[in-house]
Amino acid sequence: MASTSCLSILVLVVALTASSASAQLSSTFYDTSCPNALSTIKSAVTTAVNNEPRMGASLLRLHFHDCFGCDGSVLLNDTATFTGEQGAIPNKNSLRGFTVIDNIKTQVEAVCNQTVSCADILAVAARDSVVALGGPSWTVLLGRRDSTNASKSNANSDLPGPSFNLANLTQLFANKGLNVTEMVALSGGHTIGQAQCRFFRDHIYNDTNINSTFASSLQGNCPQASGSGDANLAPLDATSATSFDNAYFTNLLSQKGLLHSDQELFNGGAADTTVQSFASSSSAFSSAFAAAMVKMGNISPKTGTQGEIRLTCSKVNS
Numbered sequence: 001m002a003s004t005s006c007l008s009i010l011v012l013v014v015a016l017t018a019s020s021a022s023a024q025l026s027s028t029f030y031d032t033s034c035p036n037a038l039s040t041i042k043s044a045v046t047t048a049v050n051n052e053p054r055m056g057a058s059l060l061r062l063h064f065h066d067c068f069g070c071d072g073s074v075l076l077n078d079t080a081t082f083t084g085e086q087g088a089i090p091n092k093n094s095l096r097g098f099t100v101i102d103n104i105k106t107q108v109e110a111v112c113n114q115t116v117s118c119a120d121i122l123a124v125a126a127r128d129s130v131v132a133l134g135g136p137s138w139t140v141l142l143g144r145r146d147s148t149n150a151s152k153s154n155a156n157s158d159l160p161g162p163s164f165n166l167a168n169l170t171q172l173f174a175n176k177g178l179n180v181t182e183m184v185a186l187s188g189g190h191t192i193g194q195a196q197c198r199f200f201r202d203h204i205y206n207d208t209n210i211n212s213t214f215a216s217s218l219q220g221n222c223p224q225a226s227g228s229g230d231a232n233l234a235p236l237d238a239t240s241a242t243s244f245d246n247a248y249f250t251n252l253l254s255q256k257g258l259l260h261s262d263q264e265l266f267n268g269g270a271a272d273t274t275v276q277s278f279a280s281s282s283s284a285f286s287s288a289f290a291a292a293m294v295k296m297g298n299i300s301p302k303t304g305t306q307g308e309i310r311l312t313c314s315k316v317n318s
């Protein structure tokens, strides 16, 4: 009898552990444990975006780059035991917003000690950034936990690059369970923010699927010689870089995508019809973007007893 009940308890413990480790994200995750978490993040994001509108773009991109595994790993500095993601090719001298996330984390820790993960802060900050710049809102699912390690090589292999063609892009998003429509919708994130000359130089000098007046206008601030003006900026959406709208797609219709990878989405291939539909309907884009952000935010999160709630977003707890 005693051994039967011991066995039952063991089975129960194993079952509970397994279910908590694979727990689903939930919109109400902090309702009891930290009811002020979301309002604290929102007001900090609104302040940061009011100070510098581009910060909204930088925070959206941080979540995307975290989220090919949404576990806060992108925020970790290098340590003696691992080389983090910040030095990976798509991130180095490019990702921004770390200080803003650190400030938000400090404010959130002040209202609820070691309760809200850095991965969730990134997800909420991305949504609040889009809203602050006039874009759609959505309900962020919560309960991600933070990783205790990071991988530069995974970031290099998992994230897309500006020279990718449609097949490369499609494959990379498919690897994360995102289809072509979702990929096109998410790429609409390029309706805000800036890119450095080194990422669009080839496109404006060597590609033919680009509006020639548009290419010439960009060449003035992005010299052809590599190493010259590499960090000079141009808006990803030349029409309205600080407004979250569907102009990114109308630009693509007139061959005014800034990156080679942007114009690949409207270049005679399978993504053309989706680009056209988002160009002709901002509400179709808004709802597809919001739904795809929720799906992206669900890519292999750590939940339950996995990982930890970091005290400081840039380093694992000691």
Ligand code: HEM
Binding pocket: 054, 056, 057, 058, 060, 061, 064, 093, 094, 095, 096, 160, 161, 162, 163, 164, 169, 186, 187, 189, 190, 192, 193, 194, 195, 196, 197, 199, 236, 259, 261
């Ligand atoms: C489709 C594949 C994608 C490629 C190849 C790509 C590539 C890039 C590149 C090269 C930059 C410029 C970085 C720099 O100059 O420092 C950039 C910026 C940006 N990306 Fe993407 N990206 C992609 C998808 C996405 C997605 C899915 C999102 C969000 C949902 C996103 C959001 C942004 C934002 C907001 C910026 C501007 C950041 C800022 O101004 O700080 N991108 N992207």
